[in-house]
Amino acid sequence: LGNEDYHCCVIQTSPTSHFLTPHDVSAEIVAIHEKQNTCPTNCCCFPENLPYLRTLDAQGEYLGETKYVCDGCIFVPKFLVLDKYQEPKFLLRPDTCLGGLCMQCRCGGRQGKCCRLPFLIRDPITKEPMRTRKTADVEEEAAQVTQLWSGLANEVCFRRHAYHIAFPKVTTREGNDQLLCTVEDKLVLIGASILVDVALFEKEDDK
Secondary structure, three states: OHHHHHOOOOOOOOOOOOOOOHHHHHOOOOEEEEOOOOOOOOOOOOHHHOOEEEEEEOOOOEEEEEEEEOOOOOOOOEEEEEOOOOOEEEEEEOOEEOOOOEEOOEOOOOOEOOOEOOEEEEOOOOOOEOEOOOOOOHHHHEOEEEEEOOOHHHHHHHOOOEEEEEOOEEEOOOOOEEEOOOHHHHHHHHHHHHHHHHHHHOOOOOO
């Protein structure tokens, strides 16, 4: 999808991009992320047609999906992650300010963009952020999907975005960090990060 990422007059018509090498094309498939045509994120008039992304394994078995959530706080994007049983597993939502009406951006941080919007991975019931590791930095301690600085050329010319996913963990009695999600959950969260990028940050790039 190289040309399509940065050239508004070029679209990809072949099954694979010419930027992929033969090795890339023949590589082992780990997961498949797919969706049909949907409305944009700010179109809450058609709740049955909001953005989503379904995740399958290499054999085509359903692993889960991510759905855009439209509620009373329409200016704060939220994504609900469902497991293979269609049960809520995670909620992706940035921190907010002004009584929950506005998104709270972050500045600085290691390898982070100077201004970015981390989507914290939360418990879908309590809405509380999940932890990824114990650290003095409260922001880095939270499990999240956040943008990284991908380099001047990628940011300005090619509009290619880089993301970091910090998966949820729990501390055992022995004091060790243990992943709170399965391999299938991790694949679905990777799909969630793709949906965050496509639905919010790339919709103006590929007109």
